[in-house]
Amino acid sequence: MFLWRPALKASVDSELCVGCGTCEEICPAVFQLVDGKSHVKVEMVPAREEAACKSAEKNCLTSAISIE
Numbered sequence: 001m002f003l004w005r006p007a008l009k010a011s012v013d014s015e016l017c018v019g020c021g022t023c024e025e026i027c028p029a030v031f032q033l034v035d036g037k038s039h040v041k042v043e044m045v046p047a048r049e050e051a052a053c054k055s056a057e058k059n060c061l062t063s064a065i066s067i068e
């Protein structure tokens with residue numbers, strides 16, 4: 001049975017981000033460092049990237065990443 005669920009949306013609080021690059025290393029499809037801060041490259045997280053994206057959130061030193 002196919003269960004539909006809405007796609008996740010990631011965001012980065014630039015006030016908290018210290019530009020360590022961990023999120024980009026873990027999930028380069030979603031996060032990218034620009035001028036020393038992480039930015040989200042895609043509006044919605046592709047399903048195949050959800051696990052990596054959640055791992056990036058968990059491993060962010062400053063809890064700057066939110067996933068809804």
Ligand code: SF4
Nearest residue numbers: 017018020021023060
């Ligand atoms: S892991 Fe967190 S602090 Fe490091 S670049 Fe990504 S959002 Fe910024």
